[in-house]
Amino acid sequence: METGKIKKTCKHGHIFYKSSDCPTCPTCEKLKKPASGFLALLSNPARNALLHHGIDTVQKLSKLTEKEVLKIHGIGKASLPAFRKSLEEQGLTFKQND
Numbered sequence: 001m002e003t004g005k006i007k008k009t010c011k012h013g014h015i016f017y018k019s020s021d022c023p024t025c026p027t028c029e030k031l032k033k034p035a036s037g038f039l040a041l042l043s044n045p046a047r048n049a050l051l052h053h054g055i056d057t058v059q060k061l062s063k064l065t066e067k068e069v070l071k072i073h074g075i076g077k078a079s080l081p082a083f084r085k086s087l088e089e090q091g092l093t094f095k096q097n098d
Helices: 026-032 044-052 066-070 077-089
Strands: 006-009 015-018
Touching: 066 077
Parallel strands: none
Antiparallel strands: 006 015
16 A cells, blocks of 8 residues: 555445545546547546536637636636637637727
8 A cells, every 4th residue: 555545435436545535537537528629638637627617528618718717716727828829720719808
């Protein structure tokens, strides 16, 4: 057993160790990662943040300004290049400030 970490088992039976109360199973997170599309380019926190806000397509992402996206907890400036690239590939951009 790893020092300072608690052995946990997720609802799917995966065993993992965590040093915090975080219930997130690393194996389940890897299995949830999409194989393609713009969400596959993102880290788990960024992807989960967008999904939590109902943003699962670049079309939905294009309805937000960059400032609005950066206000979402779990999204940082490091995600912006991947977002811009995905939008550009679809002929889209972030919503412009009014």
